[in-house]
Amino acid sequence: MYTKMNFVHISSRALSVTQHPVSSRALGLALxxxxxxxFADPRRGHPVAFFGRAAAALERRLYGDARANGVAHVAILVGSATALGVAAEKAPPVARTLLTAAATWAVLGGTSLAREGEHMAGHLESGDLGAARERLPHLCGRDPSHLEAPELARATIESVAENTSDAVVAPLFWGAVAGVPGLLAYRAINTLDAMVGHRSPRYERFGWAAARTDDVANYLPARLTGLITVAAAPDRRNALAVLRRDGHRHPSPNSGRCEAAFAGGLGITLGGTNVYGTRVEHRPELGDGRKPEVGDIRRAVRLARRVCLGAAAVAVTVAALRGLTNARRR
Structure with a gap:
């Protein structure tokens, strides 16, 4: 017979599970x-923007044309973000859940990424090349001044593919694995890479640590992105085939996995010549389909949204299962 004592016993067990750090983590990630x-990203007052200003201020004090200076820059900033996350993990269960939710919202960029892709699609569909060229720097760093509609479409799709990993899958991966410290540390690493990790005379040495740390932090998430993309793609078989064949051909150890899976899944070919200011890069082609067209941007955005949902489901499930497992051991 189901008695009040049974109810109390079950309720106590349920409460102990929800109070476990990893269960708080699962709920916080979902929220x-x-x-x-x-709500996507706010136009003003975003926490990552505050971090960026702090990173720029520290750069002015630490900058030197040497790898050691860059290592110190990364260590101080990533270490500070991690320490803040560790402090958040020590909060009571409800507060920890809310802090996890706030940190997850702050570091995710999937909704904003999809909106940027849709803005580009709208400009190109209406034939407004000027507006599309002005908008492209919101997505990537290549020079848009001489790009026509097909190349603008390719740049947009490649950016959507790469940033689906950087803005969604990677932070959720590290959030599931390491909670708030993982969320904040990853976003700090990725932001520093965007700020100083690119190739230029100023950052060739100083930005080395930021770029290499970002490569390490994204190694597993990029490959997970490729696999989730295969599962979510319109053409799963081709997505897997192109991922396996071409994923390693990109100059980045990680971006190629994402772009190859998108190329195969959408039946298009990505890659080619990219211009970044005065620097020209000739990248290998990924995929064996036709060249991207304007209409493919919305297809890429829809695929990115499905990948984001898949990554969220995986992250929340992993965190919840870890919470249940650890609670049973206790």
């Missing part, structure tokens, strides 16, 4: 994903 879907 953070929902917040990103509902």
């Amino acid at each position: 953070g994903v929902a917040l990103d879907a509902a």
Whole structure:
């Protein structure tokens, strides 16, 4: 017979599970994903922007044309973000859940990424090349001044593919694995790479640590992105084939996995010549389909949204299972 004592016993066990750090983590991740879907990134006052200003200020004090200076820059900033996350993990269960949700919202960029892709699609569909060229720097760093519609479409799709990993899958991966410290540390690493990790005379040595740390932090998430893309793609078989054949051909150890899976899944070919200011890069082609067209941008955005949902489901499930397992051991 189901008695009041049974109810109390079951309720006590359920409460002990929800109070476990990893269960708080699962709920916090889910809430953070929902917040990103509902509110995206604010135009002003974003926490990552505050971090960027702090990173720029520290750069002015530490800069030197040497790898050691860059290592110190990364260590101080990533270490500070990680320490803040460790402090958040020590909060009581409800507060820890809310802090996890806030951190997840702050580091995710999937909704904003999809909106940028849709803005580019709208400009190109209406034939407004000027507006599309002005908008492209919101997505990537290549020079848009001489790009026509097909190349603008390719740049947009490649950026959507790469940033689906950087803005969604990677932070959720590290959030599931390491909670708030993982979320904040990853976003710090990725932001520093965007700020100083690119190739230029100023950052060739100083930015080395930021670029290499970002490569390491994205190694597993990029490959997970490729696999989730295969599962979510319109053409799963071709997505897997192109991922296996071409994923390693990109100059980045990680970006190629994402772009190859998108290329195969959408039946297009990505890669080619890219211009970044005065620097020209000739990248290998990924895929064996036709060249991208304007209409493919919305297809890429839809695929990116499915990958984001898949990554969220995986992250929340992993965190929840870890919470249940650890609670049973206790």
